Amino acid sequence: MRSSVIRRASALTRRTNGFSSNVAAGIRFASGRWTADKVPAGPADPILGLNDAFNKDTFEKKINLGVGAYRDDNGKPWVLPSVKEAEKRLIEKGWNGAYQKEYAGITGIKEFNDASVLFAYGSAGKVIEEGRLAVAQVLSGTGGGRLAFEFYARFVGKNVPIYMPDPTWANHLPMAKDAGLSLQTYRYYDKNTVGLDFNGLCEDVNNAKDGSIFMFHACAHNPTGVDPTIEQWKEISSLLKKKNHMVFLDMAYQGFASGDADEDARALRMLVEDGHDIILAQSFAKNFGLYGERVGCFSMVAGSKNEAERLLSQIKILIRPMYSNPPIHGARIVATVLNDPALNKQWYSECKSMADRIIDMRKLLKSNLEKEGSTRNWDHVVKQIGMFCFSGLNPEQVDRLKNEYHIYMTKNGRISMAGVTSKNVEYLAHAMHQVSK
Ligand SMILES: Cc1ncc(COP(=O)(O)O)c(C=O)c1O
Incomplete structure (x- = not known):
């Protein structure tokens, strides 16, 4: 076992132009140039790769439940007003003040x-x-x-x-x-x-x-x-x-x-x-x-x-x-x-509004699953906290959601609740019920 490992390692060590390469499939010197022809394509990042697939999908009702980034009820990214205000104040302080770029x-x-x-x-x-x-x-x-x-x-x-x-x-x-x-x-x-x-x-x-x-x-x-x-x-x-x-x-x-x-x-x-x-x-x-x-x-x-x-x-x-x-x-x-005490207070309420919207979407998702007639127990959807719901859907069901309903989530059945809105929750519940009944 050990000697075969050593043999493999030395086989991978190639002398090239005075340099040696001991990586499994690295850049190599061949035909008079450094070439990456043996460097294989790596797998897409399991989470960020989903985004690319979602962006290419042209289906109108597609839903992205992959990436953990907050979205408002229109499915749009949200810049917090307290953050905008802080940014405005920084700019007002001028290039020689807090806005300098040193x-x-x-x-x-x-x-x-x-x-x-x-x-x-x-x-x-x-x-x-x-x-x-x-x-x-x-x-x-x-x-x-x-x-x-x-x-x-x-x-x-x-x-x-x-x-x-x-x-x-x-x-x-x-x-x-x-x-x-x-x-x-x-x-x-x-x-x-x-x-x-x-x-x-x-x-x-x-x-x-x-x-x-x-x-x-x-x-x-x-x-x-x-x-x-x-x-x-x-x-x-x-x-x-x-x-x-x-x-x-x-x-x-x-x-x-x-x-x-x-x-x-x-x-x-x-x-x-x-x-x-x-x-x-x-x-x-x-x-x-x-x-x-x-x-x-x-x-x-x-x-x-x-x-x-x-x-x-x-x-x-x-x-x-x-x-x-x-x-x-x-x-x-x-x-x-x-x-800043006032901005600080404002931020606490904005953060709460994000958390509250997610909690509301959990409740809506569960009630819509029940409306669809699902007899599975979905209590965990409302019990779990934070941005994610570990739905319990298996990899096959996740694949069906993507292929048949244009709904994207990670293979482990994790739903980014921030991607759920009052407008898409019915469609999502319908699709989840169809693949899990
Ligand atoms: C558990 C956990 N830790 C750390 C991070 C790091 O995120 P970032 O590097 O964007 O702050 C994330 C992001 O999704 C996360 O979910």
């Missing part, structure tokens, strides 16, 4: 970082007052997660397992793998109850090697829409403590689960108050509607101010060769909104 430092804009951690840690803000946070503005949630994984790879070790929920957001797996981490999963979702597999989760936390890394979605779990209750979080927290596990929290939906950003941060705050030195990746893509601006915040709780300073120096060393420094515009918008 580089930010490696860790981004200070006002943003300060506001961002206060927004997340809130009542657990003792770690902020004590200077125990190492904070960096990053490239949205993906950038924060990837930075965390690079940090673990360098300072914890690539052989220490990182446990992710099964299932999780599709991008988590390649993010950790590309950072070289040893990926494991823990039980999270119970198909039979269409809810949390709490016992399975606890068993897996317990059975993992002491000092492993555990990743959790801080709220509005993607794709299942199933979160632990605060009492369950308490139990998880003490188990994690008992096992000396490290905790990574991905918070991409603060405000989207309940409509209240403070409520959605409860698990995070409780974990910090329980003494977990977490790493947190915040995204402002969904809750502020700033998707393409790539606004995010990485923060890490340290044992002391001095430790936080040392950690931050290493975080800068990780960031600098990757992208030097983060983009400034979106971060300034978030800082302006969060730091």
Whole structure:
């Protein structure tokens, strides 16, 4: 077995013009030029690839339930009025003021970082007052997660397992793998109850090697829409403590689960108050509607101010060769909104209106399925929270929805509820009933 691996590896190592290529199917030098003729086409991204297929579809009633981006009841993207107002104020400050285009430092804009951690840690803000946070503005949630994984790879070790929920957001797996981490999963979702597999989760936390890394979605779990209750979080927290596990929290939906950003941060705050030195990746893509601006915040709780300073120096060393420094515009918008009491209040109600519309669509979808005569139990559609509904539809049913009804969703049956509107919900319920009856 081993020798065949070695033979294969050496067969793949070709000498070309003094350079050697040891990648499976890389660029090669042939017939006097560097050619990519052996580089195969990669598969389309499972989520973003859906968008391309949807865009090519010319059917009038087509529905895109793939990408997790908020849409209003007309199916249109929504720029939050608080965001527009902040943008207007920034421009009014002029080119030499807040609207200048100079580089930010490696860790981004200070006002943003300060506001961002206060927004997340809130009542657990003792770690902020004590200077125990190492904070960096990053490239949205993906950038924060990837930075965390690079940090673990360098300072914890690539052989220490990182446990992710099964299932999780599709991008988590390649993010950790590309950072070289040893990926494991823990039980999270119970198909039979269409809810949390709490016992399975606890068993897996317990059975993992002491000092492993555990990743959790801080709220509005993607794709299942199933979160632990605060009492369950308490139990998880003490188990994690008992096992000396490290905790990574991905918070991409603060405000989207309940409509209240403070409520959605409860698990995070409780974990910090329980003494977990977490790493947190915040995204402002969904809750502020700033998707393409790539606004995010990485923060890490340290044992002391001095430790936080040392950690931050290493975080800068990780960031600098990757992208030097983060983009400034979106971060300034978030800082302006969060730091102005009136705009801040306005944002809370706008975020709530997004969450409320999604909750209304859950109710409408369930009642329309019942109207269609579906005898299946669709309670989970209204019980799950956040942007997604893990419908329970299987890959064949998902294919039929696409091929027969022009309705697009990921193969695992995940529905982005933001794509459901009062105008398309009847058609959607009809199609779901037809493929699932
Ligand atoms: C669970 C989860 N984490 C992180 C992200 C990162 O998103 P972004 O990089 O756009 O902030 C997403 C986006 O869909 C997500 O669902």
